[in-house]
Amino acid sequence: MLPPLLTLTILLLTTPVTSQACRCTPASPCWPTPQEWTTLNTTLSGNLIATTPLASICHTNSPFSTYSSTSCAALRSTWPLPSTHYTSPSSPMAPWFGTFTCNPFSPPTAPCTLGPLVQNTVNATTVADYITTIRFTQTHNLRLVIHNTGHDYLGKSTGAHALALWTHHLKSIGIIANYTSVGYTGPAIKLGAGVQVIEAMAAAHEEGYVLVAGNCQSVGVADGYSQGGGHGQLASMFGLAADQVLEWEVVTAAGEVVVASPESNPDMYWALSGGGGGVFGAVVSMTSKVHLEVKTVTANLTVSAAGVSPEVFWEVAERFVAGVLDVTDKGGAAIWMVTNQTFEVTPVTVPGGTRGELEGEGFGYTYNIAEFPSFWDTYVEMNPLSNVTEAQIGGRLIPRSTVESNLTAFMGALRAIADYGTAISGVSLNVSRNGVPDNAVNPAWRDSAIDIVLGTTFDYYNRTADLANQKLMTDxxxxxxxxLTSDGGAYLNEADIHQPDWQQVFYGDNYARLSAIKQRYDPNEMFYARTGVGSERWTELEDGRLCRVDGV
Structure with missing residues (x-):
């Protein structure tokens, strides 16, 4: 009789991939037996983690943890912090995709269930862990999701009854002083799939470089952020994060480790560079361009609506939105937010610029403005810490032509949206100053002046209100x-989960090519993510099962 480990290895290598109508659940005959889960854990050196909802300590009716009012109060106080969730193998930050019955704010007597959370997680620390996990999901027809930090507004990194591949602890960082390829020669950085923005930027800065990374410090760089496009304060200067990528190291659905670059597996490279995360393969590492550090000028601005007429307040916002086009044309970017109470800029940044360039824009309002010796210094000093977004979001890319030719109507729409109590976030940028590379980034980005994200409130105590706010966003x-933007699109990482015609809105005319590449590398569609390429062929039933649309 063969030992269990060898038996599992043979099974993983020889069992054909199933094409059943639905992925298996604990109630299905195909669900792994306790012994099979135990053997998998042994193969993974103990890195298989059964999900325990973070808030199970807040519930008296929980099979996971013992109730503790003190521990629950402490959890409530840290619930808005990203670190509470990105250190967890299974907790998504977007509250809509957590378990509504088992959160710190639901009644202690509410039953604590997993709901939409994953069933188990593999804490992947090696490529072998990736391969083992992917083959196990194929053998047992399990739903597979890829999870890093949980920064995910569309629920791509979680799913009921799923096995999650947790990439968070793949933290390798290496600076390559002279990366050489057919299309690029220069400095680069190689990042493990779990490296977060602040970690990557600190490492690059130590060597005198900067890289395009998100405004939120705790986002994972190589996962959904760069694979979905990825903007930030340096995007006008250098392009989107996806535009920087030189190569990907990825494990395919066939369990093969491939390097995808413009010279090797170019179609996979093209798709991963802007076509969305979690659907083409499981990324192990990413190598991207870095750029020399540069002195930077940055300003913050806050304008209150108190004591002025709405017309004056919105005129301020309009003047900024129009004037900042000149800043983006110089390589700068602006992060701003407006409600019907305040207009905030946090911050506007011009790498290589001067104080005079920002002061000369003629906005006529008091800035907190400073010049810094490096972008790193301004990022640390002027960029406020980003907490969990407890909102239901929707997004739209605003073409430059709309700002230049139809600004009054655009600002009127923002004002009407704000009157619903909606928060409006804008990122003003120009990501095409240095040309347009050949990748899968939504073409709508290339002539966009602003990425708009809308947020309606989320209420942990009122599911009915949350559903109404979702419908308000969509309808x-x-x-x-x-x-106003019939030729526009939306940033696929910051969008409405119920967006109609999402294939065109999120991917533009690239969708057909992306779908073909998906079919080539993942013909049995083991990689599924909500609104990801190919997801229209699947549906999530009320009981959490993931089923083929034509096989329910």
Missing amino acids: VLLPMLEE
């Missing part, structure tokens, strides 16, 4: 912007 708020 009322976003259409106000879509009416």
Whole structure:
């Protein structure tokens, strides 16, 4: 009789991939037996983790943890912090994709269930862990998701009854002083799949470089952020994060480790560079361009609506939105937010710029403005810490032509949206100053002046209100912007989960090619993510099962 480990290895290598109508659940005959889970854990050196909801300590009716009012109070106080979730193998930050019955704010007597959370997680620390996990999911027809930090507004990194591949502890960072390829020669950085923005930027800065990375310090760089496009304060100067990528190291659905670059597996490279995370393969590492550090000028601005008429307040916002086009044309970018109470800029940044360039824009309002010897210094000093976004979001890319030719109507739409109590976030940028590389980034990015993200409130105590706010986003708020931007799209990482015609809105004319590449590398569609390429062929039933649309 063969030992269990060898038996599992043979099974993983020889069992054909199933094409059943639905992925298996604990109630299915195909669900792994306790012995099979134990053997898998042994193969993974103990890195298989059964999900325990973080908030199970807040519930008296929980099979996971013992109730503790003190521990629950402490958890409530840290629930908005990203670190509470990205250190967890299974907790998503977007509250809609957590378990509504088992959170710190639901009644202690509410039953604590997994709901939409994954069933088990593999803490992947090696490529072998990737291969083992992918083959195990194929053998047992399990739902597979890829999870890093949980920064995920569309629920791609979680799923009921799923086995999650947790990439968070792949933290390798290496600076390559002279990366050489057919299309690029220069400095680069190689990042493990779990490296977060602040870690990558600190490492690059130590060597005198900067890289395009997100405004939120705790986002994972190589996962959904770069694979989905990835903007930030340096995007006008150098392009989107996806535009920087030189190569990907990825494990395919066949369990093969491949390097995808413009010279090797170019179609996989093209798709991963902007076509969305979690659907083409499991990324192990990413190598991207870095750029020389540069002195930077940055400013923050806050304008209150108190004591002025709405007309004056919105005129301030309009003047900024129009004036900042000149800043983005110089390589700068602006992160701003407006409600019907305040207009905040946090911050506007011009790498290589001067104080005079920002002061000369003629906004006529008091800035907190400073010049810094490096971008790193301004990022640390002027960029506020980003907490969990407890909102239901929707997004729209605003073409430059709309700002230049139809600004009054655009600002009128923002004002009408704000009157619903909606928060409006904008990133003003120009990601095409240095040309347009050949990758899968939504073409709508290339002539966009602003990435707009709308947020309606989320109420942990009122599911009915949350559903109403989701419907408001889809049916009322976003259409106000879509009416003005018929040729626009949306950033696929910051969008409405119920966006109609999402294939065109998120991917543009690239969708057909992306779908073909998906079929080539993942013909049995083991990699599924909500609104990801190919996801229209699947549906999530009320009981959490993931089933083929034509096989329910």
